[in-house]
Each structure stands twice: as C-alpha cells, then as structure tokens.
Amino acid sequence: MTQTIRNIASIIKATWMGKNDVAIIDSISIDSRSLQNDDNTLFFALSGPNHDGHSYIEELIDKGVKHFVVTHIPKSVEGRANFLLVENTLEALQKFASYYRSLFDFPIIGITGSNGKTIVKEWLNFLLSPDYNVIRSPKSYNSQVGVPLSILAINEKHNFGIFEAGISMMNEMEKLQKIIQPNIGILCNIGSAHDEGFPSVAEKIKEKLKLFTSVTVLILNKNKTILAFVNPKIKTFTWSSVDKTAAVFITTKKTDDLTELQVTYKEDTFPLTIPFQDQASIENAIHCMMVMLYLGYNSKVIQTRISQLYPVEMRLKVKNGSTNCTLIDDSYSSDFQSLKIALDFLENQKQHKKKTIILSDIFQSGLNNEELYSQVSQLIISNKINRVIGIGETISQYKNKFINCSTFKNVSEFTDAFDNLNFGNETILIKGARDFHFEKIVSLLEEKTHETVLEINLNAISHNYNFFKSKLAPNTKMMVMVKAFGYGNGGFEIAKLLEHHKVDYLGVAFADEGISLKTAGISVPIMVLNPETTSFSAIIQHHLEPEIYSIKGLKAFLKIAEQKKLKHFPIHIKIDTGMHRLGFEEGNIQELSQILKGNESVQVKSILSHMATSDDMKHDAFSKSQIALFDKLSSQLQKELNYNSIRHILNTSGITNYPEAQYDMVRLGIGLYGISNDSDEQKELETVGTLKSIISQIRTISAGESVGYGRRFIAERETKVATIPIGYADGIRRSWGQGVGYVVIENKQAKIIGSICMDMLMVDVTDIDCKEGNAVLIFGENPTVSFMAKQLNTIPYEILTSISQRVKRVFYRE
Missing domain, CATH: 3.90.190.20 (Mur ligase, C-terminal domain)
Structure with a gap:
C-alpha cells in the first residue's frame, strides 16, 4: 500500500493540519506498542470504553511516527506531526479500507456464521493456493477493526481474497459488507454464539445475511428457516444431506478416523474422503468443496486436495x-x-x-x-x-x-x-x-511434562482487564494482583501481558514472588503486600515496594533504609478499617505520623485498606463504615505528612459495588481471572483457565468389581472405566471424587468414581463413545471453577490456587 497523506485526507474527509501533505504512507497501525511503527506509518487513534489512542500520540512521536488520524490534537503535540482530524477515527479507518478495497477487481469470498469461519477460511486458502495468489484475514481478524486491517494488506499481486466477518450485535454487518464487498458468500453454521446481542434468532440471521447483499452467489447448507430470509434475487448454491432438491446432495459414512462422502452434483456422483469425523469439521469441509465446485474444479482435484485437510491451530x-x-x-x-x-x-x-x-x-x-x-x-x-x-x-x-x-x-x-x-x-x-x-x-x-495442561487464554485476560477498567473514572489507576502464581494461572506471563496493557501497579503477597518478576524483566512497580522483615533488604535491592502495616515493621524498614542511605524510597501504608487482619488502627495514626513526618528515607507512595464484605450487599452498612473510616484516617495521615499519596481500598467486588470509593486506585484480583460473585457480571467475563488432560487407559469391569483405593466404588453393572492422569497432587481435591464431581469427554459428563488418587482419577465412560488418548476437560466452561467451588463448599480462589505448578501452563492468544 502506497498512499499520500493528501489522498487519504480526501478519502476519509479529514481536515489536514501539519507540514507535509504529500508524505508517503505505506502502513496503517492502531497499536502504539508495535515495534513496526515508523515514519511511514499512519496511526489511527481509536477510542473505546477502555482505551484512547490519543493518549499515546506523544510517545509515538518520540519513537518517530509522524502521521495520525485523530478526533482532536492533544495540546502537548500541537505542531509536531501531521494530523488528519475526523469526527470518528474508527469510521475513518473503515472508510479508508472500503475505498482501498474498491481499487482491486478480483474474486473475494466473504464468510460469516457463528462457527467455523476461520477454519473454512484457512482450508480454502490451502485448497486454492496452488492456483491463486490468495490474500486472507490473518488469524481471526473479523471484527469492526480487524476486517479493515485485513483488507488494507491487499497488494497488486493478489488475485483472490478470503475474508471472514464476525458480529456480536445489530447494525454491524452493513459496515463490514462495505469494506469486504464479497463476490462469493459462504454462510457457515448458525449457533448460539452472541445470541445476547440480538433481539431474536431471526434478527441474528437477517443481520448476518447483510454481508451477502451484492454477491454473485451464496453458498450454504439448505435450510428452510434461513432461506426464508435470503433475498430471492441472490443466487444460492446449496448442499444438503437430507434434501435432495439441493444443488449438491451428500451422504456420509464414518470409518475409522475418516468420513466418506458420496457427492451428487448435476449428473455426476463421486466419492470424497474427509480426514475427520466430527460434524463441525465435516460441514466446514463441505463448504470448501462447494467453493471448489462453483469455481469449476474437477472431482479428481477436489478429492486429492480435500483428503489432505488438516486440523487448524488458531492460537x-x-x-x-x-x-x-x-x-x-x-x-x-x-x-x-x-x-x-x-x-x-x-x-x-x-x-x-x-x-x-x-x-x-x-x-x-x-x-x-x-x-x-x-x-x-x-x-x-x-x-x-x-x-x-x-x-x-x-x-x-x-x-x-x-x-x-x-x-x-x-x-x-x-x-x-x-x-x-x-x-x-x-x-x-x-x-x-x-x-x-x-x-x-x-x-x-x-x-x-505430562499430558495434563492448564490452558490460559490471554485474550480473556485482556477482555476481563478492560471490562473492569471501563468501570473506572478516567484518572483512576489500576493495580492487579498476580500473587499466588497469578491465582494459579501463571505469574510472569500474566504480568507481562498486564505490563503491555500499561497497568499502574502489580501486587504480590511475598517478596520472592516480586523478585521473580523483576528478575524476569518486569518493569511495572510491584507492591509486596505481606513482606517479612527478613525480606526488606531484598525488597530494596530489587526495587520492590513494601506494604507497611505495623509500627514494628516500619521501624525495622526505616533502620535498613537509613543504613543504605535511601532517599524517598516508596512504601505503602496499610490501615485496618475492620478486616482485622493487618494494618494500623485508628489509635496508631498519630504515632505513625510522628515517625514518618520529615523522614526523607521513605515516601508514602500509597495508603490502603482492605474491605471484608464488598461482595455481600447484606453487609452494605459495614462496607460503607469501612470506606468512611478509611477516608477519615487516610485524610488525617496525608494532612500530617503534608503531601498526597495514592489512596485505594476497593478490591474486585468493590469496583462493582462501591464505585464512589474508587479514590486514586483500585485493586483487581479474582475478576481478572474471569470470576465474579455477581451473576450478571459473571456473564460479561470470559473464562481464563481451562484444565485439560487425556484418557490414559480404558478398561471394562463386571458388576461387583471395584475401582480405586478402599473399594469405594462397586460396579452395579458392566462398566467402562477411563483413567485420567491427574490427581490430588495436581490440585484436584479428593472430595471431588466418589460421584460428586465429573469431567467432560466428547461433550458428555463422565462421573468420577472411587477415590481420587495422588496422580490419577477414574471416571465412568460406559455411555460415552471414546478411546484412549481422547481429550478430557477437568474445568473451564463446564464445569466452571465457581460450580466446583460451590459443590465443594469452598471458594473459587482455592480451586485455582491449588493447581500444582507441575501442571504445565500453556498460554495462548486466539
């Protein structure tokens, strides 16, 4: 892509303010953190509920970026760069992408649906690449931002495009249609994803079909309900396994790990082998075959290439x-x-x-x-x-x-x-x-490591972080707790992602957790909430910031600080307002003030307290009394010290239930990891951790035979038993066994039978079609950690933090 600033300004109807309107642009960016930004980059300062790209313009100019699309010019950067002023930067990005798409005249496939979009796109790319120079959406770039970025990657050598479009609410698809402008449409499976964003399933179908308003042909599984909403002027190319009036009729037969199809099209019938057995993969492969038929490929080529399809890794x-x-x-x-x-x-x-x-x-x-x-x-x-x-x-x-x-x-x-x-x-x-x-x-x-893994979804971490960030006032800082190995999810990897999101503080319980993060290269300020006096020297050495909660601890830290001749070393003062765990009480404030007043070795960076019942509105009066006492004591301390410190009292539940008490900072904990005590809020959060294993062995036992230690399970019928390589040493409580809990295999619940062992557990798979090596879901979407905690009369924190570090963590981004 090569465009001048002058040309782009005209396309997006922007007011240009700068020094060089003939500057050449060869790349578009929306991410201020990308190292690929340079002096030929045009940065679109997108604004949303959780971020504002305008905040990073000064930093980008310092790094050499010279061109920006903005809704306003921050005072600190006036006259320092080329600015294109528009009313809405996202609409400007979409408008430019739509114009850029119109410069190219070759076949473009547009794909939408609830499931399978990315797989169909990747498989089509594989199937058509021997004959075309294909441009496609990278990864799952199918959103209001991802689609224009995908389109802007087209160059003059491409002669075929495949782009997916994803929507989650009404009035989104029309914008994507104008950008993709597909000639060929594929409607994949319509499922329940994002149902909450639409008044009804019918409205959801109609919204998705808006992608195909100008296509030459629409490929879909013949379905009377969906076809009722398709504009009769649009030519359809349908397939079916039940309706012989479809353009292509297909019968299926599963053998071993394969599926054999008989495909009837026009006067021809030919066999087709697909290297999968699950229904979703079969449907996705058929959609790909339909494209090849439409493009005129003969059955021999289709047979050869379809048989070579492979699992798509989207992470x-x-x-x-x-x-x-x-x-x-x-x-x-x-x-x-x-x-x-x-x-x-x-x-x-x-x-x-x-x-x-x-x-x-x-x-x-x-x-x-x-x-x-x-x-x-x-x-x-x-x-x-x-x-x-x-x-x-x-x-x-x-x-x-x-x-x-x-x-x-x-x-x-x-x-x-x-x-x-x-x-x-x-x-x-x-x-x-x-x-x-x-x-x-x-x-x-x-x-x-062994085959049990805890998969951590970094997209979900980002989503949950931004969800809570959106609840804060613009100037409220965010501390995120990464103690206890990131609540069992992994410390450094999550800390690194949060650093990428420009979090203000990280919180750990003990010094060694903070030292590990600092040694690994984390530069964000880290507060140590429960420092032992023996760790003070190490805290200072590694530039950590201790929470001080007692006169004894303060004097011990000041002694070391004076010995090391420190100047204004940051400390954090904990006030006890009712939790009665750690902290200075009201009677200590005067003595605390006298010790700190005029002491230049340390500086009180923040004053904090901890709420005991912010998650339970039955104790609303107590929570408000804590907030009132904190306000009184922190104000008194600041007055005595004669300078202001960051004040913070809210934890995850407090962020939601007591927004008036945000003060200068809040502390996000369990909410980051996708867990809330509020049922409505829980729907807004995404699952972060998914614990998986495999079936090690399957055996069949007769009625009367037992399973596991103590013969605590006796079969009442012939029973098929699967052994899973995870046990209480990995963090699965023994009380989850003996029929209380279950795992999920092939989308079916398999009850845990007998006692959970140190390294293994056994489940009943009598009614499940499975084999050794099949995947097993321990927790994630179902059962959820919250469900397990409720069944075990505990809290989600305990379930998460119990997962042993011998369980391999795999971090991924979709």
Whole structure:
C-alpha cells in the first residue's frame, strides 16, 4: 500500500493540519506498542470504553511516527506531526479500507456464521493456493477493526481474497459488507454464539445475511428457516444431506478416523474422503468443496486436495522450552500478515532479552521474493530480533538479508544441527508453513511434562482487564494482583501481558514472588503486600515496594533504609478499617505520623485498606463504615505528612459495588481471572483457565468389581472405566471424587468414581463413545471453577490456587 497523506485526507474527509501533505504512507497501525511503527506509518487513534489512542500520540512521536488520524490534537503535540482530524477515527479507518478495497477487481469470498469461519477460511486458502495468489484475514481478524486491517494488506499481486466477518450485535454487518464487498458468500453454521446481542434468532440471521447483499452467489447448507430470509434475487448454491432438491446432495459414512462422502452434483456422483469425523469439521469441509465446485474444479482435484485437510491451530501458544527457553508456537502458518501479528505477540510475551525467530519460507505474499525477503528483513530488524534461523530452499537464498542468520534447506537439516545451535535463555518464535512440519521443532525444544495442561487464554485476560477498567473514572489507576502464581494461572506471563496493557501497579503477597518478576524483566512497580522483615533488604535491592502495616515493621524498614542511605524510597501504608487482619488502627495514626513526618528515607507512595464484605450487599452498612473510616484516617495521615499519596481500598467486588470509593486506585484480583460473585457480571467475563488432560487407559469391569483405593466404588453393572492422569497432587481435591464431581469427554459428563488418587482419577465412560488418548476437560466452561467451588463448599480462589505448578501452563492468544 502506497498512499499520500493528501489522498487519504480526501478519502476519509479529514481536515489536514501539519507540514507535509504529500508524505508517503505505506502502513496503517492502531497499536502504539508495535515495534513496526515508523515514519511511514499512519496511526489511527481509536477510542473505546477502555482505551484512547490519543493518549499515546506523544510517545509515538518520540519513537518517530509522524502521521495520525485523530478526533482532536492533544495540546502537548500541537505542531509536531501531521494530523488528519475526523469526527470518528474508527469510521475513518473503515472508510479508508472500503475505498482501498474498491481499487482491486478480483474474486473475494466473504464468510460469516457463528462457527467455523476461520477454519473454512484457512482450508480454502490451502485448497486454492496452488492456483491463486490468495490474500486472507490473518488469524481471526473479523471484527469492526480487524476486517479493515485485513483488507488494507491487499497488494497488486493478489488475485483472490478470503475474508471472514464476525458480529456480536445489530447494525454491524452493513459496515463490514462495505469494506469486504464479497463476490462469493459462504454462510457457515448458525449457533448460539452472541445470541445476547440480538433481539431474536431471526434478527441474528437477517443481520448476518447483510454481508451477502451484492454477491454473485451464496453458498450454504439448505435450510428452510434461513432461506426464508435470503433475498430471492441472490443466487444460492446449496448442499444438503437430507434434501435432495439441493444443488449438491451428500451422504456420509464414518470409518475409522475418516468420513466418506458420496457427492451428487448435476449428473455426476463421486466419492470424497474427509480426514475427520466430527460434524463441525465435516460441514466446514463441505463448504470448501462447494467453493471448489462453483469455481469449476474437477472431482479428481477436489478429492486429492480435500483428503489432505488438516486440523487448524488458531492460537499463538506460549510454552516452556528446555534450557530455560520460552517458546511461542505458531508452527502452522507462514505468511507476511500473520508474521507481523506473531512478532508483536513475541514482543508482548518475551521472557528473555534475547529473541530468536525460526522461520520457514513465506508463501502468498503477493510480492516477488527479492521484495518479500527485504520486507521480512526490515520487519525483523524493527522488532530487534537477535537471531534468525531460516528453514527452506527460498529463504536460504536470501540469508544475506538477515543479521546473525543461519539457514537450513529443511527440518531434517535443522534437526541434525540442533545440538550445535546452543539454544538457551531466549524467547523463540517458531513460525512455519504447514508443509514444513515445524511441530517437530516445537517437540525438540519443548520442556517435557505430562499430558495434563492448564490452558490460559490471554485474550480473556485482556477482555476481563478492560471490562473492569471501563468501570473506572478516567484518572483512576489500576493495580492487579498476580500473587499466588497469578491465582494459579501463571505469574510472569500474566504480568507481562498486564505490563503491555500499561497497568499502574502489580501486587504480590511475598517478596520472592516480586523478585521473580523483576528478575524476569518486569518493569511495572510491584507492591509486596505481606513482606517479612527478613525480606526488606531484598525488597530494596530489587526495587520492590513494601506494604507497611505495623509500627514494628516500619521501624525495622526505616533502620535498613537509613543504613543504605535511601532517599524517598516508596512504601505503602496499610490501615485496618475492620478486616482485622493487618494494618494500623485508628489509635496508631498519630504515632505513625510522628515517625514518618520529615523522614526523607521513605515516601508514602500509597495508603490502603482492605474491605471484608464488598461482595455481600447484606453487609452494605459495614462496607460503607469501612470506606468512611478509611477516608477519615487516610485524610488525617496525608494532612500530617503534608503531601498526597495514592489512596485505594476497593478490591474486585468493590469496583462493582462501591464505585464512589474508587479514590486514586483500585485493586483487581479474582475478576481478572474471569470470576465474579455477581451473576450478571459473571456473564460479561470470559473464562481464563481451562484444565485439560487425556484418557490414559480404558478398561471394562463386571458388576461387583471395584475401582480405586478402599473399594469405594462397586460396579452395579458392566462398566467402562477411563483413567485420567491427574490427581490430588495436581490440585484436584479428593472430595471431588466418589460421584460428586465429573469431567467432560466428547461433550458428555463422565462421573468420577472411587477415590481420587495422588496422580490419577477414574471416571465412568460406559455411555460415552471414546478411546484412549481422547481429550478430557477437568474445568473451564463446564464445569466452571465457581460450580466446583460451590459443590465443594469452598471458594473459587482455592480451586485455582491449588493447581500444582507441575501442571504445565500453556498460554495462548486466539
């Protein structure tokens, strides 16, 4: 993309204010944190309920960005850059993308539906790439922001486009239609996702169909309900397994791990083998086949290519590697746009100063190889990658374009040289096209642990953080608690994401938690809430900030501070307003003030207290009495000290129930991890942690036989028993066994039978069609952590923090 500021201003109907209206723009950005922003970037300052891109303009100018689309010019940057003033920056981005799309005249497929959009898109890309130079949405870029960014990646060499459109409420699809302008439409499965955003299922269907108002053809599973809403002027190309009047009639038969189809189209019937058995994958593959039929592919080509379809991994995963490495696994795709996304994610999640990328040949860029690898090189340089390992015949030819680069023609050559590559203490992005089988590289580098994993959804963390952030006044700061290993979810990875979101403070319980984060490179201020006097020297050494809650502790810290000749070292004063756990009481305030007054060794950075009943409105009067006492005592202390400190008393429930007491900062805890005591609020939060395992073994026992220690389960009938490699040493309470709890296998509940063992538990799978190696859901969407806690008469905190650190954490972003 190459446009001038003058041209863009005209397209988006902006008022230009600046010094150079003929400046060349070759990239668009909405992320101030991306290292790919440069002097040819046009930054759209998007504003939403949880953020305002205008806040980062000064920082971006200091980094070299010169061009901005804004609704207003902050006073601090007046005259320092090119500004395009518009009424709404998101609408301006969409308007520009719509214009840019109109510059190209080649087939564009638009895909929508509730489920399967991304998989159909990725499979179509695989199926059509031998014949077309395809541009497609990277990852799941299907939103009001993601779609325009996807369209703006088109270049002159592309001759086929595949874009998905996702909506969650009314009046969104019309905007996406104007941007994508599809010629061919695919309506995937319509399910219950986002039902809450629509008055009815009928309105949801009508809204999704707005994507196809100008298509030449609409491909869909023949369904009378949906067809009733389709404009009769739109040509449809339908398939069905029940209605023989559909354009394509299909019968299915499942064998082993495959599904065999008989496809009848016009006068021809041909067999088709799909390497999946689940219904969703079958439907997705049929939609792909329908596109190939419409485009005129013969049955032989369709048979060959469809049989080679593969599971699509839609996540960027963070994994522990051997030799103290961190792996970012993106080993199933290699195209230019998704490379940009992966490099931003690498910067977000890097856990070591040294950054390495293992990269295969890049396909479907629309550029000639010379230009492509020049741009890839610049991208890698801008992201400050320390080492490049290229794998593939083509990238090997352009080795000289990369700094500190070694190349191999294939994965086998890399494997042979593996021991001499000296991986250690680095973050490694592994990004390769599927044909290269980079999963072998991931396996080589990955730390070996057992098959039980806790998957942490970083998108959900971001969503929940922004949800609570949206409840705050504009100037209210946010502290997030990452104590207890991030409530069992993982400390550093979550801290790094929060740092990326520019959180104001992190909170830990003990000094060693904070030291671990600081040693790993976290720069956000960290408060230690329960510091022991023996840890004060280490706290000072690692630039942590202690909470002080007693006269004895204060004197001990001041003694060390004076010995080390500290000046204004930040401390935090805890006041007890009714929790009666830790903190200065009202009677201590005068003595506390006298000790602190005029002492230059320390500075009271904040004054805080902790609410005991903010989650239970039955104790509303008590909560308000705590807030009133905190206001009185903190005000008194600030007056005595003659300077203002940050004040904070609200925890997660307090943020929702007592917004009038936000003061200068709030402390977000369990809410970040997707758990609320309020049932309405719970619906707004996303599940963060999903605990999974597999079936190790299946056996059948006769009536009268027993399972597990103490023979606490006796079979009343012939029973099929599956053993799962997770037990109480992993954090699953024994009281969850003996028929109380369950796991989910193949979307069905399997009761836990007998006693839960240290490393294993057993479940009844008599009525479930499953086999050894199948996935098992321990908790996540169902059962939820809150449900488990209620059944066990405990709280979600205990369930989460009990998950052993021997359980591997896998962090991912959709």
